[in-house]
Structure formats: C-alpha cells, structure tokens
Amino acid sequence: MLEVFIFATLNGLVTGLLLFMLASGLTLIFSMMGVLNFAHASFYMLGAYFAYSISLYMGFWMGLIFAPLIVGVLGALVERYGLRRVHKSGHVAELVFTFGLAFLIEESVQFFWGPTTKNYQYPDILDFPLFTLFGQEFSAYRGFMIAISMGIFIGLYRVLTHSRIGIIIQAAITHPHTVSNLGHNVPQIFMGVFGVGTALAALAGVIAGPVLTTFPGMAVVLGSIVFVIVVIGGLGSLAGAFIASLLIGLLQSYAIASDVGMPDLLNLLGLSFERSHPLNDLWTVTLPQIAPILPYLLLVLVLIFRPTGLLGKREE
C-alpha cells in the first residue's frame, strides 16, 4: 500500500507540475488582457512538434532550447498582429479569435507533420531508472520533468515578485494607464508576457512530448483541464494556479491508485442492487474509472461554493 501511495504522489507531482507550466502562462495572460486564450494548449502542442523536428537533426537538448524560443516568438507575433487588432472589437472578438486559432494550429500541425503519432523520444542520457522502490522504477526523465517545472515555478515567482520588470508587469495588470503614464510601453509588456506565456506552454510540450506521446490530439486532451485549473486556482492568480495544478494532479493520481467505488459505499450503507437494476452502471462505477473527470467535478464544486476560485480576488 505504501508503495502505491508513494508512486501515486510522485506521478501526481509530475502531472501537476506539468499542468502548472501551462496554467501559469494562461493565467498571466488572462489577468492582463482579460481574455482566456483558447489556443494556449495549441502552443503546447507546437512546442512538442518543433522540438521533435529539431531533435531529428540536432538532438533533444537543442529542441529543449529552441522550440520554446520559436513558439515564444510566434506567440508574440500573434499578440502583436492578431490579438491587438482584434482587441478593439472587444472581448468576445478576442475569444473567438483564439478559439479559431486553436483550430488553425491543429489543422496546420496535421498538414505539416501528418496525422500519425510522432516517434519523439527522450535522450539516452536520461534513459535510466532514477531509483527503484519496492521493485518499481522511477525514471530519470520524470525526475528531470519535476526539476524543470520546479525551476520554472521558482524562477517565475522570483521574477514577478522581486524584479523590476515583474513589478512593472504586476502594475500593468491592475493599473495599465498609470504605468503607461509613467513612460512604460504597456502594449510591449503585454506582447512580452504573451510571448513568455506561450514559450512556457511550449516548454511543457517539449518535455511532455516524449512521455505523453506527440500526436495532433495532444492539445485537445490537455486544453480543457488547463482551463479548469485556472478557474479553480482563481483567475489571474499564479499561486492559485500552482496549488490547483498540484491538487488536480494528485487528485487524479490518488483516484486511479485507489480501489474503492460505489460498491464499497453501498456495502457501507448496507444497500445492494441487482445486476439488472436500470442504474447498474452507476452502482458499479469505481473511483479509478472516473478519475480523469474528477477535476471537472471539482470545478463545479468550486464554482458553487467559491466562485472566485481558491486564491482569486472577486472582480467588481
């Protein structure tokens, strides 16, 4: 039991931290522009595909460096020449723009790389078990994933709270006019944040591609869950996104590891149903079976009991 618990925790940590890399950019972009970027997970997919193509010629490490840079520049261009123009027409137009962009990116990926799964592998140097516990291996690559995402979180947090640029960004979020009156170029800051946000998503894609497989559906699989995290954490809150990411990562992991389900609950209550009962499917459902949809359940609960999210501030 202990081994299952330890590995469930580690797995949850890996998933949670990965989700955070996506959610951090999304939540920053939202707090600045007031728009949920529906194409965010598509930049994550682009990161994985660029890294795959680069790794074919120059190896994994070059992909790790250059793919996020390329995607970051792409993101900045999208903000400068796409979103900023659409911004004049209001939030709905921006929302629709990013929504369309997500489709466009998915179709482009299929067009250029084809619809099949890509053979994107992690480097041989990380292809060994980091440690073996109770006969189970924990791969070095997963350790590497944890290290990278922890590094990103700490770095991002320090930049935002302790550096001059971070203070300007924070100020630009809440008081854009004051900041621009002080002589700062607010649109440029927005463009920069959008670029960094998409680069972070791409970095997540680069390191997730080899383990979660690189295929055109990878953005869709992760896209919705990232929104769930941003909403649960509180829109615009970096710390909230961090807590929500870990919460969801661990929640899913523990749910899968558990072996309880409705039959246990019914036993506890002393109830039983025939197999022929019309709701048989409901009475036999187990926690692992519904684990991937638990975050959405959590979302509903959070929206009912704490609509601002865990650390979000209520908007006036």
Add this chain to the structure above:
Amino acid sequence: MKNSKNSLKLNGLLLASLLCLSTVGAAQEPVRIAFMDPLSGAFASIGNSGLKQIQFAADYLFNSKGGILGGRMIEIVPLDNKQSPTETQIQFRRAISEGLQIIFQGNSSAVANTLNSTISRHNRRNPGQEVLQINYSAVDPILTEDNCSFWHFRFDSHAVMKLNILTDFIAMNEDIKSMYIIGQDYSFGHVVSETSIRLLNEKRPDIEIVGNEFHPIGQVKDFTPYVTKIVSSGADAVITGNFGADMVSLARSIIDSGLDIPIYTFYAAFDGITATLGEDGKNRIRLIHNETSNPYLTEERRAFNRAFKAANPDNDVTQPRIINALSMVVAAMEESQSTDPYDVALALEDMRFITMTGDEVWMRASDHQSFQSLHISVHTDEGIEFDADNSGFGLYSEYHVPQEETIVESSCQMRRPRR
C-alpha cells in the same frame, strides 16, 4: 453589369460542358462507394490511412484493369464522420442525397451501431433505395448477434472470436499466473474485459485476474498511475483493447516503468504506433488479427504491398480486410450483374473468397459474419520484409489458427426483407 453578363456566359458554358460530360458518361457511369470514417480530429490518422488503402485497392485491382461490370470505374467518396455518432447521421443524410448506396465504415463500434440502426430504419421506409453497410473493422459482437441486420456485413472477426484465440494462446504460456485487464470505458472495452475473464476462467482457472480497469476513452493524459497499479498487482501479463493514442500512451508507460511483461493487444501497430514503440516494445507486444503479416505468403500480396508503398511512402497496408471487403463486394456485383444493395447482399451471402494471401474468407449467410484464419503476431525487427511506419519494426506472425477453428455460434435472428 458587364461582369454579371460574363459570369452568365461562363455559367452557360459550364452547364453545357457538364451536360456533355453527363451524356458521354451515362453509358459508363462510375460505381460510387462511400467511405465513412474519421478523416479529421483525434482519430484522423486511422481513417485517412484506411481511405488511402481502399482508394489504392480500387485503382490497382479494378480501375487500372478496365473497371468492373463491363468497364465501369469504382469511385470512392470519402465522408468524414469524425468518429462521432451524431456526425455519422449527418454524413448518412449526405450519402443518401448523393445517391450512395454502399457505405464502408470501420472505426468505432459505437458508430457502427448507430449506422446499423439508421440504415435499417431508412431501408424499411424507402424500399427500392436501400443502403448496404460494409463494416470492415468494428468488432462489437452485438452487430452480428442481437442487432444483426440483413443490410450489415462484417469483414473482421469480432472481439469474442479474437479473444477465443488470444486466450488459447495465453493459456499455452505456463509462465503466466496472473493477468491484468485494462481498457477504454465503452462497449468494446467492456466486451474485451468480460470475455477475457470468462474465457481465462474456463481455460486456465489457475490464472488470477489481478486487475480489471476501465478508463475514459481519449481522456487520459498520462498512463503512469495506471501502470503503477499494474506493477504493484504483480501481474505477469496485460490484455488491452485500447487503440490510437490510448494504446501508444499505455504501452509507452508500461515500457518506461521498466515492467517487462507481455502485452496482448488488438491494435498496437501502424499509423505511428510501431515507430513510437520501436526497440523498447520488441518481443513484448502481440496482436491478434486476420490476414497474416510477415512473412507474406504469396508474391501477389508482396507485389500489392510494394505498389502501395511506392504510391504512399508514408503509409502501410494496415488493414487488408478493407481490400478483401472491397474485392468481395465487387465479386458480388459481378456475380449479380447489379449494384443494387439487395442483389449485392444476396450474392455476398455464403460467398467463399480467396484473398491475395491465398486465405479463404467465408461470409456466413445467417448473421453476415465473415470467417477467416486468425493470427497472432509479435512486434519485432527480425524477419520483417514489410515494416511499419518505415521504422524497421513490424509484425511477425508466430501463431496461426485456421478458419474452421475460429467459427463461433451466433444468436442472430435475422429479419430478411421481402422483395
């Protein structure tokens, strides 16, 4: 003003040329066959690969040799159902309005079931304009059992037939003492789980089922938590009916965890899967399928593979049953000298067809289920003449079961239309 006049003229010209074309074409009107499968979205790779195979088979086997029924060409009309039952209904309407009467469909039993009931209803209400469903891959047994229909033909062995053979094969392996079953949470996944448990209990009561897990289809990002459970259960082998991304991710997670046990599957090859598994999956992943893979038995089949590869360097002949299904439909048309679904259906019943590999396919009349030899192949790079995904790895058939031994009873009580 001038513009509109010009376009009017142009329209007139177009119309005239169209009329010309149709009068020329009337004598040799093509035989149009719909191919309805996911051509966009998450499962697009399987659908597109199937489309390339049926188009190539039509051209290579028939059109390049002067067509069928005395010179008529086969035209494959792709219809994208995005593997969704709702979209299938829309595309079915489109097929009707375009006058298509033969529909090939394979991906997802849920879609096949929808199409089956839609076609039955349509055919009942529109006598004389019936539609025929050619199911080349959906393997939920119910389609040729309780929900069997005169208008549905299945050219793949259904899940229970395949599991019958697969469990025989597993039962022979004395090293396997415990089994873990994991699958997608929908009709096919449940059929695989229930049938495997029942058959293993009959054949090897000493094999303990240490896990029986379902996960939502296409929703799981990371299979590692599931694999952690497989490892701690101490299972000696895994059975899964997963396909597409769910199959690759599961296999990768098992491999990455360092767990060295055999994985028995239905769909763990081709369309990027083989390349992704590569060296790590060697001799560990096995598939049950009809039609042999490497070594290919006849020169005819090898020539077909080579020609296909020359025309489609990025694809492989992944589903020979598509080719067999098309060939049998054509044979039925030739035999009845008709493209009317009713005549074709009658001709297909009880047909015995010899495939390019020299294998016999028998279409049972009572439930429209086909029977053909079944094979278990291993993922390897040894003895591979035709690899998958240009990876050097491919499938090597190591266990063969002749057609007679694959035959199972059916509960089908078919309602036959009167004419």
